[in-house]
Amino acid sequence: MTGDMRAGGDDRTLAVLAHLSAIIAMIISAGWLSFAGPLLIWLLFRGRGPLVRGSAAGAFNFNLWAWLMTVIGWILFITVIGIPVAIILWVIAAVLTVVCHVIGALRASRGELYRYPAQIPILH
Incomplete structure (x- = not known):
């Protein structure tokens, strides 16, 4: 979903940060x-406007999906026979996390809301 959210510079900055904070946290915590980051931005700034709220919620919901993929990968990895599938799930989750958050940040910088391709809809 794209559209002009008519957001000011501060709102666009917070929306970009909502997307990029997930990549930073992924690197620091090995994905866990x-x-x-998106949850913190949503909790603190969701009242700022629809761009900030939508960007933080979308980034959070997408990261729940990626986190679930990672956990399923670990469960498969422990079973030993599922190691190839686990590796594929980890690669898909990592690549989509980086690519989607970069796209989301670029769109947020233009005041557009990015709709992630996969989400577990918890925050709105």
């Missing part, structure tokens, strides 16, 4: 806390 990638949802923390």
Whole structure:
């Protein structure tokens, strides 16, 4: 979903940060806390406007999906026979996380809301 959210510069900055904070947290925590940045921005700034709220919620919901893929990968990895599938799930989750968050940040910088391709809809 794209559209002009008519957001000011501060709102666009927070929306970009909502997307990019997930990548930063993913690198620092090996993927385990990638949802923390978007959640924090949503909790603190969701009242600022639809761009900030939608960007943070979308980034959080997408990261829940990526986190679930990672957990399923670990469960498969432990079974030993599922190692190839686990590796594929980890690669898909990592690549989509980076690509989608970069696209989301670029769109947010233009005041557009990015709709992630996969989400577990918790925040709105």
